Amino acid sequence: MEVKHAMEGELKLLIIENDFAKCALFPEHGAHVAEFAPTGKENILWLSESSCFEGDKPIRGGIPICWPWFGAHPADSDKPSHGFARIAKWTLDEIEELDSGDTSVVMSLSGSPASLELWPHQFKLTSRVVIGETLTLELTTHNTGDEPFEITEALHTYFNVADVTKISIAGLEKKNYIDTIDDNKTKTQNGPVTFNSEVDRVYCDTQAECVISDPNMNREIRVSKKGSASTVVWNPWIAKSARMADFGDEEYKGMVCVETTNALNDARTVAPGASHSISAKIALST
Numbered sequence: 302m303e304v305k306h307a308m309e310g311e312l313k314l315l316i317i318e319n320d321f322a323k324c325a326l327f328p329e330h331g332a333h334v335a336e337f338a339p340t341g342k343e344n345i346l347w348l349s350e351s352s353c354f355e356g357d358k359p360i361r362g363g364i365p366i367c368w369p370w371f372g373a374h375p376a377d378s379d380k381p382s383h384g385f386a387r388i389a390k391w392t393l394d395e396i397e398e399l400d401s402g403d404t405s406v407v408m409s410l411s412g413s414p415a416s417l418e419l420w421p422h423q424f425k426l427t428s429r430v431v432i433g434e435t436l437t438l439e440l441t442t443h444n445t446g447d448e449p450f451e452i453t454e455a456l457h458t459y460f461n462v463a464d465v466t467k468i469s470i471a472g473l474e475k476k477n478y479i480d481t482i483d484d485n486k487t488k489t490q491n492g493p494v495t496f497n498s499e500v501d502r503v504y505c506d507t508q509a510e511c512v513i514s515d516p517n518m519n520r521e522i523r524v525s526k527k528g529s530a531s532t533v534v535w536n537p538w539i540a541k542s543a544r545m546a547d548f549g550d551e552e553y554k555g556m557v558c559v560e561t562t563n564a565l566n567d568a569r570t571v572a573p574g575a576s577h578s579i580s581a582k583i584a585l586s587t
């Protein structure tokens with residue numbers, strides 16, 4: 302295993318290479334995984350060329366950790382979109398080479414006066430990333446306070462695709478979804494998910510693996526998960542891309558988000574002293 306340290310803008314970057322893959326992370330900025338490329342293969346994750354790399358801003362691409370709320374805060378839209386974990390300063394706890402040759406990286410975030418202002422609960426959040434032939438990210442929420450709390454969250458994974466209009470996503474067939482760009486109507490997925498306009502959907506009641514088929518890249522990306530019964534699929538398409546400062550106008554063509562979530566009615570309550578884990582495993586099948 303080789304471990305390198307570098308800077309990207311204001312942020313500390315950790316680059317790990319082992320027998321199976323290369324992975325780049327911003328451990329102290331949101332415990333953010335930015336790149337994952339199995340040896341000899343192209344990067345599976347997408348990262349915007351317009352992304353900010355500043356201490357108080359989210360990174361556009363990779364795997365932002367959305368926590369303790371997904372999307373806009375339910376009662377106060379002045380609070381950060383997708384919670385504060387992705388812009389918080391985390392601690393890098395451990396880098397360990399496992400017997401398998403995989404590398405495990407553990408990062409954590411605890412409640413602070415700043416977090417209490419945004420969210421009045423004591424917690425410890427741990428992210429464990431295992432880098433091997435596959436990438437596994439497990440996010441565990443510990444309730445260290447004396448009252449139960451509720452969270453929504455996402456492993457907001459951006460994937461690199463050759464041409465979003467040519468891909469399809471299998472695994473969500475016949476599932477109901479909330480269409481957030483059509484008045485939050487409930488609809489039912491007919492066949493695989495394909496893209497020819499903006500897509501922003503929360504698929505409900507699904508623990509299924511999703512398979513992104515990308516014929517132009519000649520690859521399939523498999524996203525399996527635990528601790529999650531909802532999946533978000535997002536592509537901003539033309540108008541929304543143009544509105545986002547940290548997203549190139551044409552970049553929507555080369556990305557798709559398939560997010561492992563606890564969103565909407567899949568919110569989880571964590572009792573005092575208890576914990577909840579959500580995890581995603583990303584693998585190439587070709």
Ligand code: BG6
Nearest residue numbers: 359382383457501502533535560
């Ligand atoms: C997705 C949401 O998860 O994240 C979209 O479903 C949102 O509605 C997108 O636009 C990006 O959010 P942000 O806060 O990173 O711009």
